[in-house]
Amino acid sequence: MARKPEPKQKNIGTTGHEWDGITELDTPMPRWWLWTFYLTIIWGIIYMILYPAIPLVKGATPGLLGYSSRGAVAEDIAAVSAKNAPLDAKIVSLDLAAIGSDPEVGTYANNGGAAVFRTFCIQCHGSGAEGAVGFPNLLDDDWLWGGDIESIYTTIKHGIRSEDDDDTRLSDMPAFGDDYLSDEEIASVAQYVLSLSGRATDETLVEDGSVVFADNCAACHGDDGKGLREMGAPNLTDSIWLYGGDLATVIETITYSRRGVMPAWSVDNKLSEAQIRQVAVYVHELGGGE
Amino acid sequence: MSTDTEETPPQLYAAREPIFPKRVKGKFRQLKWWLMIVTLGIYYITPWIRWDRGPGLPDQAVLIDMANRRFYFFWIEIWPYEFYFVAGLLIMAGLGLFLFTSALGRVWCGYACPQTIWTDLYILVERWIEGDRNARIRLHRQKWNLHKVRLRFTKWIVWLLIAVATGGAWVFYFADAPTLLVDLVTFKAPFVAYGFIAGLTATTFIFGGFMREQVCTYMCPWPRIQAAMMDEDTMTVVYREWRGEPRGKHRKAEGADKLGDCIDCNACVAVCPMGIDIRDGQQLECITCALCIDACDEMMVKVGKPTGLIAYITANDEPLERAGKPPRNMWKHLLRPRTIMYFTLWGAVGLGLLAALFLRADVQLNITPVRNPVYVTLSDGTIRNTYDIRILNKFQREETFLISVKSLDDDSEFDLELQGIDGHMIVVPADTTYSQRVYLNVSPDEPAATRDRTDVRIWIEAQTNGERASVDTVFNGDAP
Numbered sequence: 001m002a003r004k005p006e007p008k009q010k011n012i013g014t015t016g017h018e019w020d021g022i023t024e025l026d027t028p029m030p031r032w033w034l035w036t037f038y039l040t041i042i043w044g045i046i047y048m049i050l051y052p053a054i055p056l057v058k059g060a061t062p063g064l065l066g067y068s069s070r071g072a073v074a075e076d077i078a079a080v081s082a083k084n085a086p087l088d089a090k091i092v093s094l095d096l097a098a099i100g101s102d103p104e105v106g107t108y109a110n111n112g113g114a115a116v117f118r119t120f121c122i123q124c125h126g127s128g129a130e131g132a133v134g135f136p137n138l139l140d141d142d143w144l145w146g147g148d149i150e151s152i153y154t155t156i157k158h159g160i161r162s163e164d165d166d167d168t169r170l171s172d173m174p175a176f177g178d179d180y181l182s183d184e185e186i187a188s189v190a191q192y193v194l195s196l197s198g199r200a201t202d203e204t205l206v207e208d209g210s211v212v213f214a215d216n217c218a219a220c221h222g223d224d225g226k227g228l229r230e231m232g233a234p235n236l237t238d239s240i241w242l243y244g245g246d247l248a249t250v251i252e253t254i255t256y257s258r259r260g261v262m263p264a265w266s267v268d269n270k271l272s273e274a275q276i277r278q279v280a281v282y283v284h285e286l287g288g289g290e
Numbered sequence: 291m292s293t294d295t296e297e298t299p300p301q302l303y304a305a306r307e308p309i310f311p312k313r314v315k316g317k318f319r320q321l322k323w324w325l326m327i328v329t330l331g332i333y334y335i336t337p338w339i340r341w342d343r344g345p346g347l348p349d350q351a352v353l354i355d356m357a358n359r360r361f362y363f364f365w366i367e368i369w370p371y372e373f374y375f376v377a378g379l380l381i382m383a384g385l386g387l388f389l390f391t392s393a394l395g396r397v398w399c400g401y402a403c404p405q406t407i408w409t410d411l412y413i414l415v416e417r418w419i420e421g422d423r424n425a426r427i428r429l430h431r432q433k434w435n436l437h438k439v440r441l442r443f444t445k446w447i448v449w450l451l452i453a454v455a456t457g458g459a460w461v462f463y464f465a466d467a468p469t470l471l472v473d474l475v476t477f478k479a480p481f482v483a484y485g486f487i488a489g490l491t492a493t494t495f496i497f498g499g500f501m502r503e504q505v506c507t508y509m510c511p512w513p514r515i516q517a518a519m520m521d522e523d524t525m526t527v528v529y530r531e532w533r534g535e536p537r538g539k540h541r542k543a544e545g546a547d548k549l550g551d552c553i554d555c556n557a558c559v560a561v562c563p564m565g566i567d568i569r570d571g572q573q574l575e576c577i578t579c580a581l582c583i584d585a586c587d588e589m590m591v592k593v594g595k596p597t598g599l600i601a602y603i604t605a606n607d608e609p610l611e612r613a614g615k616p617p618r619n620m621w622k623h624l625l626r627p628r629t630i631m632y633f634t635l636w637g638a639v640g641l642g643l644l645a646a647l648f649l650r651a652d653v654q655l656n657i658t659p660v661r662n663p664v665y666v667t668l669s670d671g672t673i674r675n676t677y678d679i680r681i682l683n684k685f686q687r688e689e690t691f692l693i694s695v696k697s698l699d700d701d702s703e704f705d706l707e708l709q710g711i712d713g714h715m716i717v718v719p720a721d722t723t724y725s726q727r728v729y730l731n732v733s734p735d736e737p738a739a740t741r742d743r744t745d746v747r748i749w750i751e752a753q754t755n756g757e758r759a760s761v762d763t764v765f766n767g768d769a770p
Contacts, residue, residue, distance in 0.1 A: 012301075028304035030504060100710075128662030139666040139676075238669035239734075285709065287666065287676060287729060 084108070088274035096149045099281050106281070113282025116275050120265070129286050134243055134260055139287045142240040145169055146229045147290040153280040156271075159264030160232070168264055171232035176216065177255030185212045190250045196225040196237045201247060306504060308430060309565035311413055312423035312557075316584025326407050334455065337462035341365075344686045347721060354464050360721075366647065367721075369682070378643040382636055389632035391519040393624050394602075395526045399513060400579035405505050408456070408498040409563065412449055419445045423560055449499045450491070457490030503564045507575050522605035523623040527578045529558075529569045529600045532612050537569075551599050557589050558582035558600055568600055578602075653691075654682035655750050655759040660727075664766040671734035675765050680725050681750060683718040691716045691750040695730060698745040698762065702738035705731040716750070730765055742769040 014023040048054065051063040062068075087108045091099055100106045117129070124135040131137035136144065145155050155169060162168040174180055181189070185208075192209025194200045214223070220233040227235035234242060242260075243253055265271040271279070283289070341351035341364055348355060353362040361368040361376070368375050390397050399406060420426050420441050429438060461483045462470060473479035474487075497505050506513060520526075534552030552569070559567045561582060564575040568582045580602070587597040607617035660676040668674055683689050693714050695704045706714060709727035718724040730746065738744040744765040751758045 028301040030508060031303045031305045032501075032504075033508070034303045126663075128660070130663035130666070137663075137666065139663070139674075140668050142669040235669065239667055239671040240669050287674070287709070287727075288668075 084112075088272075091274050091277050096153055096277065096280065099277065100149075100285060109278045109281040110285060112275070113278035113280070116271065116279040117282055120271065121279065124262075129283070134258070136242060137240070138283050140240055141288040141290075142235065142238060143229065143288070143290070144232050144234055144242075147284075147288055149280055149284045149289065151229075152283050152289070153276065155262070156276050156280055156283075157264065157266045159267075160262040161259060162261065162264035162267070164267040165264035169232055171220070173220070173233075173257045175255065175257040181212065181216065181254070186251055186254050189213050189217065190247055190254060193225065193236050193250055193254075194245075194247060197239065197245070199245070307565065309503065309563065310423045310426045310430070310560075311563045311581075312560040312585075313417060314561040314581050314585045314588070316581075316587060318580035318584050322401060322410065322579070322581075325401050326410055329402065329404075329407055330411070334459045337459065337467040344720070347686060348466060350466055352463060353466070356464060367684070369684070372650070375643060375647070378639055378646075382639050382643075385632055385636040385639065388519050389629060389636060391516045392521070392524060392628050392632060394578075395520055395524045396513065396516055396576070396578045399506060399516075399577035403577075405497060405510070406577065406579065408452075408494060409502050411452065412498040412502075413563065415448050415452070416445055419448065446499070449495055453491040453494035453498070454487065456494045457487035460490050461486050503575065506564070506577055513574065513577075519628075521628065523626055525602045525604055525623065526572060527568060527576060527580055527583060527600065528572070528603050528608070530598070530603075530611065531569065531571075532608075534569070534599050551590070551595050553589065553593055555589050557585040561585040651757070651759060652684045653689075653750065653752055653757050653759045654684070655748070655761050656680040656682070657748060657761045657763050659763055665768060667768060668731070671739075672731050673734065673739045673768050674732075675730045677728045677730065677748070677763065678725060679728050679748070680723055681716060681718050682723050683721065685720060685752070685754075687720045687754075689718055689720075690753040691718060692753060693728070694749045694751070696747050696749070697738060697765075698747055699741075700737045700744065702732055702736040702744060704738070704746065704765070705733075707731060715753075732765070732767070738765055739767045740769060741767045743767075 012028070013026050015026045017024045048061075049063065050065045051067055052060040053063060054061045087105060090102075090105050091109055094102065094105065099109050117125075118127070121129075125131055125138055126135070129138040131139075136142075141147065143151070145151055145160075158165045158167045158169060160169045161171075176186060177183075188205040188209035189212040190209070191200050191202050191205040192213050195203075195206045195209075200206050213221075213225070217225075220231045221227055221236055222233070225236040227233045239245075241249070243249055243258055263270065265276055266273070336352050337350065339351035340349050341362075342349055343362070348362060350362065351364050353360075355362065359370045387398055416426065420429055429441060432438060458474070461474075465483070470479060470483065474483065501509075529552075531550075534550045536548070536550055537552035537554040538549040539554050558569065559582075561584070562568065563579060563581070564577060566573050566575045568576065583600050583602070586600040590597045590599055603611070603617060604623050610617055656679065658678045658680075660678060664675070666674045666676070679693075681691060683691075693706065693708070693716060695706045697704065707729040708714065708716065709729065711726075716724065716726055728748070732738045734740075744767065745762060746765050747760050747762050749758055749760045
């Protein structure tokens, strides 16, 4: 307060700095502080010997422990895979329909399937599985080849029109513009197809079109136009159109046919059996599964 | 020391000068003993208090359950999204420190800081084993022999046991204490538990046994910050040099009548755990533990002089006292704008937290609309929107919720569908968050099907007591 503090050791002295009569003691630093400083140096040397440290032209010195962050990630992934192995085994051994109802395996399959989907499927089917022109929306209840889990599984495993898999799903709609039907016939059958969902623009052609349909299309799409899943023939009476439901697009489809493809994911082990089952469960639970 | 300052180069570093605080008796020492018993008692015993919360829930009164992301405090249960309670408590702790510092100076340092408490405990052990100040100084100066080794090792072992108990008590706050104790002893506890015990054992042992006052002087930032909250009305430990000086020992010698009250007995220096002489005035090392007050008062009583030569007074009382006037009333110092403001803020945060605590609901509903895609057309033209809902069931029992939906814009009829569940009942286990995917379907004839946005409200209702929660969200139609 009133008295000026006196240094405990009289030989300390001051730094020589002075501000408004206030001087600064030149107190020596505690010795343990110096030890701590030496310890950090020793620590640093040991660290440099054990861990990657000195940058050279082609990467850093590796260090005695051989540590690398990539290696650590690989170890982590291996550990997670090892932990998931029993679950994967269970997914493969379970009946497909039973996977989703098992609480532990079901959650795992769904999350694993979502990860597989994000990696391999969203390029065509979209990140929300909403599809695109020519690539089916997997959220709705309309399925070309069937929406039960077995059908979804088969589609993923063997693909569609895949050249690598003999068991692939195959349908072969002719390009009716190549000598099968005249332009007039195509125009009339297109009007008939639109009429199936109540959207014909020229009623006068519908009747002619129904004859053309019965002769050329009903074999696969059915007499009532509701499609046939064994043939992968779409339902023409509903509100969902893979390539578009307007007149011009329907005429284009009839004239040139459509040959959408999907890889057979089991070929070359692109996806493991467990992964295929996971993604089948995931797609089945997106909202349209049967 | 007769070294010539001019010729000796300044030392760059120096060894710590050992401090041997002498035992002292008095009201402040008494208060500090009680504070030590209470604070250490709270720290060591709290994890062992049991609190029944029903089946499936931990029965530990105070538990930070990291794995399940819950904080239990007796009847209160904090979920992670309620972290603002913790933030609020930390703000209150901060403001409380400001309040106490501005009123009573470094009272936290002197009485309540763990560094002070544990150092005090370690010095107590040291005194039991090695004796009081003079015996310890002798022991420190003597050469190593069997006697010294025995005393030193006994002391270190007792310190180490206290340190282990300190580190051990810490981990009990994060897991069921009895289970963890058995696991620790049978070496089945997780590595992180041993790691924390080892770390806290080391810091307790080193800081309490060897670093002591250096932690306050060199390492802790708080003493330096505290200066910003102190002013001339702050109570600090002060030597009344205008009463004590000139000091002198020889009461019966010639000229003794010119001496002040200080008998230069060095009692205040001998008891100081920081190793300073309070008679040099205010110093940055002083933690205002007030032990010098006790020591001086004891001497003053013995020599028949009034006590209070060293006392808690404020800076602006000094000129009054020097002029022979009585100091101002203590309340005048304590109640001033700064302390009133700190207290008001502290109280406001506290009241806010209390209100939030009593107003929080037992049921909460969160909705995330799935916007990728915003809607799905089904084969019959139905428009579907998808939502991920989360129900927070804070009841400590399983609860069934009825979920329902209502359009806020028109009378569109929504068909609500639960993924994987028939009907509209959702069963949520006790004390959990439950995620569920919900579909809202609307037939193409309804207005909402062709409207860009329709506001909807989704309700859940607990079936046992009817408590409800709702969230408003948006339904996106296929606008032409």
